[in-house]
Each structure stands twice: as structure tokens, then as C-alpha cells.
Amino acid sequence: MQMCGNCMKVYDESEYAKCPFCSNDKDEYTHVIVFDKDAGVAKSVPKKDAHLYE
Secondary structure, eight states: OEEOTTTOOEEOTTTOSSOTTTOSOGGGOOEEEEEETTTTEEEEEEGGGGGGGO
């Protein structure tokens, strides 16, 4: 876990390169968490493939 020096909130640095709460560069996050109904589990997938799990 990492604490942001600007907003003092804690975030997981293994998922985000910059603070997701105060960073203006939201598009740098390339993966999202989706629920795979077929497998019955949540997984991290590239943002461009998220529509396949809707």
C-alpha cells in the first residue's frame, strides 16, 4: 500500500502507477476488474477487452 503525498489517501501501488484519487491521468490505468460469469470469478482484464464480459 502507498500513501499519496497530495491527498493523503492510501492506494495499492501494484495496480496504479499514480494516485487514482487525485491523478488527472485516469487513462493510464490499462486494466479493469470484471466478473466472468462463465468461470464465476472476478478477474483483471485489459480495458479494451472489458466489453467482452458485459
